[in-house]
Amino acid sequence: xxxxxxxxxxxxxxxCMVMVALGGCDLSGDSTDQQGKKTMSESNLxxxxxxxxxxxxxxFDESACSPQDPGGKWxxxxxxxxxxxxxxxxxxxxxxxxxxxxxFYMASYADMENSDPMTVVVRDQRTNNVFRxxxxxxxxxxxxxxxxVPPPADPSALVGMxxxxxxxxxxxxxxxxxxxxxxxxxxxxxxxxxxxxxxxEIVEN
Amino acid sequence: MSAGDEGQGNKGGGLKAxxxxxxxxSKKPVGSNKEECPLKDxxxxxxxxxxxxxxDKKVVSGEADHxxxxxxxxxxxxxxxIKNIDRMGQKARVKVSFNKPGKHGxxxxxVADSGNLVYTDDExxxxxxxxxxxxxxxxxxxxxxxxxxxxxxxxxAGGADKYTLSATDDYGTPEVKSKGTLxxxxxxxxxxIKMKDLTSVASSTSTLEGEYAKHKIKMVPVTVGDxxxxxxxxxxxxxxxxxxxxxxxxxxxxxxxxxxYVIAVGYTDHLAVKNPAKTMRKTGVQVGxxxxxxxxxxVGAGLKTADINPKHLWQDLVPNEGWYVxxxxxxxxxxxxxxxxxxxxxxxxxxxxxxxVPSKCCDVEIDVSGLPDGQxxxxxxxxxxxxxxxxxxxxxxxxxxxxxxxxWWGDTTTAEQNQVMIHEIGHQxxxxxxxxxxxxDKVAKYYSGKGHVGGHxxxxxxxxxxxNGVSGSDxxxxxxxxxxxxxxxxxxxxxxxxDLSAGRSNF
Numbered sequence: 064x065x066x067x068x069x070x071x072x073x074x075x076x077x078x079c080m081v082m083v084a085l086g087g088c089d090l091s092g093d094s095t096d097q098q099g100k101k102t103m104s105e106s107n108l109x110x111x112x113x114x115x116x117x118x119x120x121x122x123f124d125e126s127a128c129s130p131q132d133p134g135g136k137w138x139x140x141x142x143x144x145x146x147x148x149x150x151x152x153x154x155x156x157x158x159x160x161x162x163x164x165x166x167f168y169m170a171s172y173a174d175m176e177n178s179d180p181m182t183v184v185v186r187d188q189r190t191n192n193v194f195r196x197x198x199x200x201x202x203x204x205x206x207x208x209x210x211x212v213p214p215p216a217d218p219s220a221l222v223g224m225x226x227x228x229x230x231x232x233x234x235x236x237x238x239x240x241x242x243x244x245x246x247x248x249x250x251x252x253x254x255x256x257x258x259x260x261x262x263x264e265i266v267e268n
Numbered sequence: 269m270s271a272g273d274e275g276q277g278n279k280g281g282g283l284k285a286x287x288x289x290x291x292x293x294s295k296k297p298v299g300s301n302k303e304e305c306p307l308k309d310x311x312x313x314x315x316x317x318x319x320x321x322x323x324d325k326k327v328v329s330g331e332a333d334h335x336x337x338x339x340x341x342x343x344x345x346x347x348x349x350i351k352n353i354d355r356m357g358q359k360a361r362v363k364v365s366f367n368k369p370g371k372h373g374x375x376x377x378x379v380a381d382s383g384n385l386v387y388t389d390d391e392x393x394x395x396x397x398x399x400x401x402x403x404x405x406x407x408x409x410x411x412x413x414x415x416x417x418x419x420x421x422x423x424x425a426g427g428a429d430k431y432t433l434s435a436t437d438d439y440g441t442p443e444v445k446s447k448g449t450l451x452x453x454x455x456x457x458x459x460x461i462k463m464k465d466l467t468s469v470a471s472s473t474s475t476l477e478g479e480y481a482k483h484k485i486k487m488v489p490v491t492v493g494d495x496x497x498x499x500x501x502x503x504x505x506x507x508x509x510x511x512x513x514x515x516x517x518x519x520x521x522x523x524x525x526x527x528x529y530v531i532a533v534g535y536t537d538h539l540a541v542k543n544p545a546k547t548m549r550k551t552g553v554q555v556g557x558x559x560x561x562x563x564x565x566x567v568g569a570g571l572k573t574a575d576i577n578p579k580h581l582w583q584d585l586v587p588n589e590g591w592y593v594x595x596x597x598x599x600x601x602x603x604x605x606x607x608x609x610x611x612x613x614x615x616x617x618x619x620x621x622x623x624x625v626p627s628k629c630c631d632v633e634i635d636v637s638g639l640p641d642g643q644x645x646x647x648x649x650x651x652x653x654x655x656x657x658x659x660x661x662x663x664x665x666x667x668x669x670x671x672x673x674x675x676w677w678g679d680t681t682t683a684e685q686n687q688v689m690i691h692e693i694g695h696q697x698x699x700x701x702x703x704x705x706x707x708x709d710k711v712a713k714y715y716s717g718k719g720h721v722g723g724h725x726x727x728x729x730x731x732x733x734x735x736n737g738v739s740g741s742d743x744x745x746x747x748x749x750x751x752x753x754x755x756x757x758x759x760x761x762x763x764x765x766x767d768l769s770a771g772r773s774n775f
Contacts, residue, residue, distance in 0.1 A: 123571065124544040134604025136551050136646055169549060172567055172576070180574035200571040204539070205659040205720075205748060207675040208737075213578045213621050213630050216565035220631060223551035226568040228543070 107154035108161070111147040118163045120233040121200065129229045130167040138225055140168040140251050140258035144234075147264045152242070162234035162247075162263060166198075169227035170254035181253040183234065188246040196238035198230065198251070243267055312368040312413070314437035317376055319448045320361040322352030324416060327363060328448030331430070334360060335455040335486070336423050337768040338529060349486055350455060358397065358769070360421045360450055364435055366413035373438035377404035378421050379445070381430035385765055388709055395706040397425040397767045425767035427454050427484025453484040454768045457530040458693070459523035460489060461514045463497045468679035469535045470671070475686035475753050476693070479744070483755070483763040485697075490530065492521040499586045500538040507661050510536065511775060514668065518774070528771025531693055532668040535685075539658035539672045542582050543571060545593045548649040555597060556641030561617075561633040564649060571655045581618050582652035584627035584677065592616065593650035595634070599643040609639060611647065627677045659749060660688055662721075666775025669693055687753045690744050694755070694763070696772055700725045700745050701762040708765040712758045713743070720747025727756035 110116050118126045130141035143165040150160045164183065180197040187194070234240075240247065244267045251258040318327035332355060338344050340357035354361050366372045378401055387398040401422040409415040423431060433446035458476075462469050477487045495513040498506070514534050523530050546568055553562045566579045581591035595611035598604055611634060618629035634647060661670040669692035671685050694700075700723045703710035713727040719736025726735060728742030735747055743756035755763050 132547060132648075134608070134648065135598055135602075136549070169547060175567075175569060175576045178574065178576075181569070197574075199574065204661055206572075207657045207659045207672070207680075207749070209657075210676055210678070211622060216567075216578070216631065217563055220563035220565035221567075223553070224564065224567070225549045225551075226546065227549075228546040228568075 107151040107156055107158040109149040110145040110163070111149075112145065115145040115163050118165060118231050120161060120163060120231060121236060122231045123229065124231075125229045126165055126231045128163065128165045129231065130165065132167055132169070138169045138171060138174075138256070140166065140253055140256050142166050142249065142251050142258045142261055144249055144261040144263050146262070147266060149266045149268060151268045160235060160265070162240075162249075162265070164232045164234050164249060164251070164261075166230040166232070166251060166258070167227065168230075168251075168253060168256070168258075169225050170256065171225045172221055174254040174256070175226065178254040181230075181251060183232075183237065184250050184252065185234070185238065185240065186248045187241060188248065190241070192241070194238050194240065196234075198232055198237055240265075310367065311439055312366050312370060312372055312437075313439055313441040314372070314374050314435055314444050315365055315367045316446075317362060317364045317433045317435040317444055318446050319433065319450055320354050320363050320416065321448075322354055324363065328446075328450065330447075331449045331451055333453040333484075333486075334423060334450040336425055336427075336452045337454040337456075337771070339769075343525075344455070344529075346488075349488060356455075358422055358425070359419055360423060360431070362417045362421055362433060364407070364409065364415045364417070366409055366437070369411060369413040370409070371411055372409045372413060373406060374409070374435050375404050375406050376417070376433060376435040378402070378423075379432045379434050381432075381449075384429040385424065385426050385761065387424065387426075387765065390703070391708055391765070394704075395425070395767055397706070397769060398708075398765065400424040400429070400431065423450065423452050425452075425769060426765040427452050428764055451484070453486055454766070455486045455488070455529060456768065457488050457490045457523060457526045459492045459518060459521065459530055459532045461492045461517055461532055461534045462494050463535065463537065464494045465497050466535065466537055466673065468537070468673035470673070470682040470685035470689075472682055473686060473689065475683065476689045479690050479754055480693070480763075483760065485763070485766075485768070487693075490521070490523045490526060492523050492532075493517045498537060500540050501536055501661065502539070502541050507663075510534065510661075510670075511663065511668070515775065524774065527774050528667070529768075530667060530774075531696055531772060532666075532775055533689060533693075534663075534668055534670045536661070536670055536672050536674075538585055538674045539661060539670075540582075540585050540675075541571070541655040541658065542652055543568070543579070543655040544652050545650050546579075546653055548651065550647045550649075552644060553597070553636060553647050554644050555636035555639035556643060557637050559636050562636050562647055564632050564634065564647075566630045566632065566651060566653055568653065578630035579653035579655075581629045581632070582654055583618065583629070585654075589652070591618070591651050591653070593652060595647065595649045597636070597639050597643075597645055597647050599640070599645035602645065608648075611636075611639070611649075616649070625677050660692060663775055665773070667696065667772035668775035669696060683753070684749065687744060687749060687751070690753055691749075694745055694759075695722065697763070697766050697768060699723075699755075699763060699766075700759060701766070706767050706770075708762045711762050713756070715747075718747075722747070725756060725759050727758055 114127050118128050128143050130143050180199050183196050185194045246264045248260050248262050250260045321328045335356045336358050338356040342353050344350050392398050429452045431450045436443045480487045495517050501510050568579050583591045592613040596608040598608050615635040617633045619631040620626045620629050657675040659672050671688050698707050700711050700714050701707040702723050713725045715726050716723050719734035724747035725743040725745040741750045744752045
């Protein structure tokens with residue numbers, strides 16, 4: 064299982080580089096937000112690239128770090144995440160660690176129909192431990208069911224159809240990760256598709 | 269509640285000078301012109317024990333509600349409900365009278381009705397307020413033959429328990445019993461906070477008041493000024509904005525003065541959650557003059573659920589917010605970003621599937637006749653859609669409940685709003701009791717989570733792994749709206765037992 068994952072990692076690392084080129088977030092480090100950047104002595108949580116600090120977490124529109132839609136007939140999942148997160152635990156300001164994961168996906172109606180929910184898979188490089196969680200928004204508020212269900216669609220309205228969009232999650236709202244400095248490999252699966260793998264180094268100061 | 273004059277104890281003898289009056293007249297012994305008191309040789313005896321009712325001379329006659337959760341303070345007196353200061357507080361004020369002045373000993377006790385709530389030992393150990401004062405105690409009157417006892421007769425914290433009094437004196441006089449009965453009750457204000465021009469607010473809250481009245485919780489409305497209309501609350505920032513506006517109106521009203529015995533009821537318009545800028549793509553579309561419209565059924569995954577369902581366009585929910593984000597056509601073999609042809613909103617027609625709700629659309633038709641003739645390619649349509657419609661908002665730990673008056677582009681009925689109010693206020697009061705802290709024991713059909721959030725009751729249903737989407741429940745405290753407005757047979761005793769003396773802190 065782990066071997067398969069490592070194989071996939073190699074392949075997907077290449078894919079990642081391709082996808083990063085397609086992405087809307089420049090991960091070279093040159094586009095850091097100089098205006099808002101603070102040194103670690105001032106800030107308890109710092110991202111590289113710094114623009115990840117601008118991502119509104121658990122939002123579902125295109126963000127500054129969202130991968131771009133490749134367009135055309137493309138189907139798949141692309142993810143972006145910071146390369147490095149420097150964090151000071153137990154800080155006086157109560158700032159919590161967050162791990163932004165920005166996603167764009169497109170999936171055919173048919174593949175989504177019987178799919179499991181979108182799932183994030185994380186491997187801790189120190190231990191090779193693998194963690195999984197479902198990306199699904201929690202909401203304590205009760206829902207009003209639709210009073211009526213729409214009639215079945217005209218079959219022509221379903222032909223050749225796919226659906227998708229941008230998602231911006233804080234990974235730590237969906238799973239707990241071991242504490243301490245570590246490097247994690249992160250990938251996402253949905254509708255029979257697998258994303259590129261991104262590597263996030265978390266440095267605790 | 270009714271009050272009578274002071275009891276018969278002061279009507280027994282001609283002792284006016286000593287402070288006791290008689291209406292029994294006098295008699296002359298045969299052969300004597302000397303008038304003698306008929307009670308000359310009467311021994312002292314206890315003549316009455318009664319609950320006081322507003323001052324030291326009025327006593328309860330008949331049955332009177334006693335609001336045990338409200339602390340004894342004149343500010344709670346109202347003509348309509350709590351008629352005097354003796355009808356609140358956990359302890360009842362009692363007056364005992366003898367027929368003669370002097371210091372007389374007697375024993376007195378509360379007598380609980382056989383139909384009263386039965387609190388378990390666990391409940392009483394967790395919350396001493398669940399106990400009433402069961403012990404009989406010996407007292408001695410003041411020198412005038414009367415005694416007012418203000419700090420002994422504790423009533424239980426729940427509602428609908430009945431108590432009378434009994435006393436025996438040290439002289440062997442037969443036991444005397446109170447004519448009046450106290451019936452425990454709880455009292456809360458509710459403060460409706462409405463939005464200007466929102467006409468969908470419940471026309472009546474009689475179902476709410478009636479259900480709580482059955483459990484001896486008197487709910488009394490208090491007026492709060494209207495707040496500006498918010499057409500939709502869709503995220504936490506919207507909730508904060510709503511709360512802030514409601515807070516200002518609440519603080520400026522009488523409601524704030526009645527803290528902590530107030531529940532703020534915030535009525536809202538739609539509580540729809542938008543999923544923004546979702547991408548729909550249709551391949552193999554032939555375009556150009558003469559080609560039929562391209563039909564698209566809007567389908568996608570929910571943010572809360574993996575189910576793939578038709579999604580409704582975000583329209584007619586918030587002024588100046590629409591469903592259209594962008595649309596474009598890319599011919600097969602073309603280069604994305606270079607060869608795309610924009611499709612304007614006016615070429616796309618949302619198609620309602622229910623003529624009575626024209627805003628409700630999950631299909632669109634795209635006029636492709638104006639696109640380059642004879643090409644086949646892919647249409648990419650970005651839309652805002654409705655992820656879900658919520659029935660209420662989590663308002664945190666304060667005293668506010670939120671009642672949604674519109675959903676799916678229609679008004680929720682007065683009955684539905686009352687149902688949600690009863691449910692949400694039930695949570696405010698501690699339902700569904702889980703047997704922790706000061707709450708009653710865990711209700712038999714209690715469940716937590718299982719597809720819902722928080723503690724709820726599954727009466728009418730078996731124990732299931734999840735109650736999400738399950739119908740057939742019987743209790744208003746089920747975790748989803750089910751048309752019920754009453755507490756079930758398991759929850760009802762717990763609602764009667766609830767100790768509401770702590771009130772609720774302001775939101």
